[in-house]
Amino acid sequence: MPTAAIDLAALRHNLTRLRQVLRPGTAVMAMVKADAYGHGAGPVALALMHCGVTWFGVATPAEALALRAAGVSADILVLMPVYRDVAALLEQEIALTITDDLSLTALREQRRPGQRARVHLEVDTGMGRLGLPPEGAERLAEQLARTSEVTLEGLFTHFACADEADRSFTERQMARFQQTLSELKRRGITVPLTHAANSAGLLYPEAHFDLVRPGIALYGYHPSPVTKPLLPDLKPVMTLSAPVVFVKRVKAGQSVSYGAEWRAPSDTTIATVRLGYADGYPRALGNRAQVRLHGALCPVVGRVCMDQLMVDVGALEVNIGDHVTLFGPEGPTAEELAQLAGTISYELLTRIGERVERSYVE
Ligand SMILES: Cc1ncc(COP(=O)(O)O)c(C=O)c1O
Incomplete structure (x- = not known):
């Protein structure tokens, strides 16, 4: 039978290396979507959890529920809008992403009475994939802050070009994200968790907020050659x-x-x-x-x-x-x-x- 041997010692080694380049106080949200990039989400997440990883990022409701079924008790965030299975996810205390009014409506309509909803709001600072641009996100954050059944737990963005040698696009994204944070502060809205960096985003210390969201680097590969000097000895898992x-x-x-x-x-x-x-x-x-x-x-x-x-x-x-x-x-x-x-x-x-x-x- 063909076999993919997953070296858990290499996985732990990569986690240690990543942590060494983080700003003090920044924690890892390990990206284990797509079955932990093919490595098997349950065993990978459990191994990382035993090393103190407290957050896991997935793409779909099914991936989040599978992690819980595998015994992952740490925090889990679904990094896409969720339009169904909301109640089942809240039952398992899984945090959801809000990208616009529609995803908030789905949450409100499907939430069972008494269920606490923890949400992370995605701001589109330039990726152009999910989330509202800063002004829209600020309006939505205000709305979320006023919604008693929902806790605005996180604010995040995603980089489009952090793996490129030219830093200008990412710096513009960072500036937009910072402006959004300042604007929320000005409006008296506090968000406990802020995050932005994927593996390549680790190159930007100012993007090491409360959490970073590395995926590929945990599995021992670089998003592009630009991260090689920062993490010279990753081990393929x-x-x-x-x-x-x-x-x-x-x-x-x-x-x-x-x-x-x-x-x-x-x-x-x-x-x-x-x-x-x-x-x-x-x-x-x-x-x-x-x-x-x-x-x-x-x-x-x-x-x-x-x-x-x-x-x-x-x-x-x-x-x-x-x-x-x-x-x-x-x-x-x-x-x-x-x-x-x-x-x-x-x-x-x-x-x-x-x-x-x-x-x-x-
Ligand atoms: C929102 C989000 N954050 C983080 C990551 C992890 O990216 P990488 O594997 O490049 O570290 C991804 C993966 O595509 C993602 O979609």
């Missing part, structure tokens, strides 16, 4: 491996896989590996990537299939049941493969499919 299910000798000129595109340049040995694009290994990596077998790098040859891919192992000794490593800390890394496939490590990691077993190692 996931190692993806899969078993060899078939071995054969091929003659020079013989083709392998769909389209008969790849032909053996000389007599060689081909190993068929039980992992394909339906498991999240990008089809774009056919004839491009390498895998590791017994420590050596071997090329993926021919097109990647739905359930298998083929590797030219050359003169290496290989047997059915041997495991190849598709990516991991020894390389290739998820980032290198993502680049070859024209995507980002986030997409590669979050797409590792359900047929891949997650195993947790210390």
